[in-house]
Amino acid sequence: IERRLDTVRSMCHHSHKRLLACFQGQHGTDAERRHKKLPLTALAQNLQEASAQLEESLLGKMLETCGDAENQLALELSQHEVFVEKEIVDPLYGIAEVEIPNIQKQRKQLARLVLDWDSVRARWNQAHKSSGTNFQGLPSKIDTLKEEMDEAGNKVEQCKDQLAADMYNFMAKEGEYGRFFVTLLEAQADYHRKALAVLEKALPEMRAHQDKWAEKPAFGTPLEEHLKRSGREIALPIEACVMLLLETGMKEEGLFRIGAGASKLKKLKAALDCSTSHLDEFYSDPHAVAGALKSYLWELPEPLMTFNLYEEWTQVARYLIKFLAKLAQTSDVNKMTPSNIAIVLGPNLLWAKQEGTLAEIAAATSVHVVAVIEPIIQHADWFFPGGNHGYRLID
Structure with missing residues (x-):
């Protein structure tokens, strides 16, 4: 039992110390004051400001x-820490620094009383051995020592009884001590449930804000999602690029074939992603515009010409294919025949479902893609009879 006392005291001491280290709030303060000092509260205030x-x-x-969610999390955390401190940390401190030390003091007291008893008994034995001489007053001394010895023995027995009672009480409380750690896990579970409830309430609201926001990047976004979010029937990058090319790029030699400057292309894509209307500077660089259009088509999660995108495809394809057919009409100047257009732009419209770079996929499917795209461009009016449903593009 005595060895267990030392072990339990060490466990309680270190558990108390480690739990305090887990606290984010100030030890010994109430929930309101603790809440004000939490890092989460500071974060919440920063976000709200x-x-x-x-x-x-x-x-x-x-x-x-x-910010509101972080503030609520801070409130839940402060209440959790106050509860843990009161119901677990403080009792552990009491066990480690009061209850067990009192038992250990009782044990040391017993050791001192035993030494005193042994000392008195030794003196009594010595006096009793000397009683055979005629030393005057010795019987009186023996009686006095006998009384001291009996009194010391009684103290030893009383201390033993008290120590034994304390030891038994300690053993009987083992279940109570174990209950502290059950309470700890229950408190942590309750805190995490409440924290999860806060997050589950905040996340749908944040996602709703995000979903309602129309100015999302268009590049890399599924076509149907972009059209639904923006309320358009033609994707913004396609329409913007086509309009720019109709103005300045129809007679540009090697359009879609000659690459654009990387920085200019990156800037144009970023401008289209944020739905800006300030695109005048790109009128002078049709190759950058053509490159942005190719990039948009290639970065679609699914190729434009798919069954799943049939409804969107019929609108966008009419717009895009008729533009490409018009571009091919000036092939004597820009050198972009239906075949050349199909070669450079086809892999951005239709590709196999396989891994690899654009060059690898294009090489694997180019012959088949050209065979599909070229006649569509050549016979655009047959595939897409009628006008352009009000879109400002091609007569």
Whole structure:
């Protein structure tokens, strides 16, 4: 039992110390004061202040919702820490620093009493051996030592009884001590459930803000998602690039074949992604515009010409194919015949479902793609009879 005392005290001491280290709030404060000092509270305040400055923008709404959630999480955390401190940490401290030390003090007290008893008994034995002489007053001394010895023995027995009672009480409380750790896990489970509820409430709201926001990047976004979000029937990058090319690129030699400057292409794609209307500077670089159009088609998660995208494809394809047919009409100047257009642009419209780079996929499927795309461009009016449903493009 005595060895177990030392082990239990060490366990309680270190558990108390480690639990305190887990706290983010100030030890010994109430929930309200602790909440004000939590790092999560500081984060929440920062997000809320920033959201007020960004007003009705998407980021402002997201920061406001996130800030409210972080503040609620901080409140739940402060209440959790106060509970754990009161119900677990403080009792562990009491066991390690009060209850067990008191038992250990009792044990040391017993050791001192035993030494005192042994000392008195040794003196009594010595006096008793000397009682055979006629030393005056010795019988009186023996009686006094006998009384001291009996009193010391009684103290030893009383201390033994008290120590034994304390030891038995300690053993009986083992279940109570174990209960602290059950309570700890229950408290943690309750805290995490409440925290999860806060997050599950905030996340749908944030996703709703994000889904409602029309100004999402168009590149790499599924066509049907972009059209639904923007309320358009022709994807913005396609229409914007076609309109620019109709103005300045129809007689540009090698259009879609000659590559554009990487920085200019990156800038144009970024401008189209944020739905800006300030594209005047790109009128002078039709190759960058053609490159952006090719990139948009290639970065679609699925090729444009698929069964799944039939409804979207019939609108966009009419628009795009008729533009390409018009481009081919000036092939004597721009050198972009239906065959050349199909070669350079076909892999961006139709590709096999396989891994690899654009060059690898294009090489594997180019013959088949050209065989499909070239006649569609050559006979655009047959495939897509009628006008352009009000779109400003081709007569």
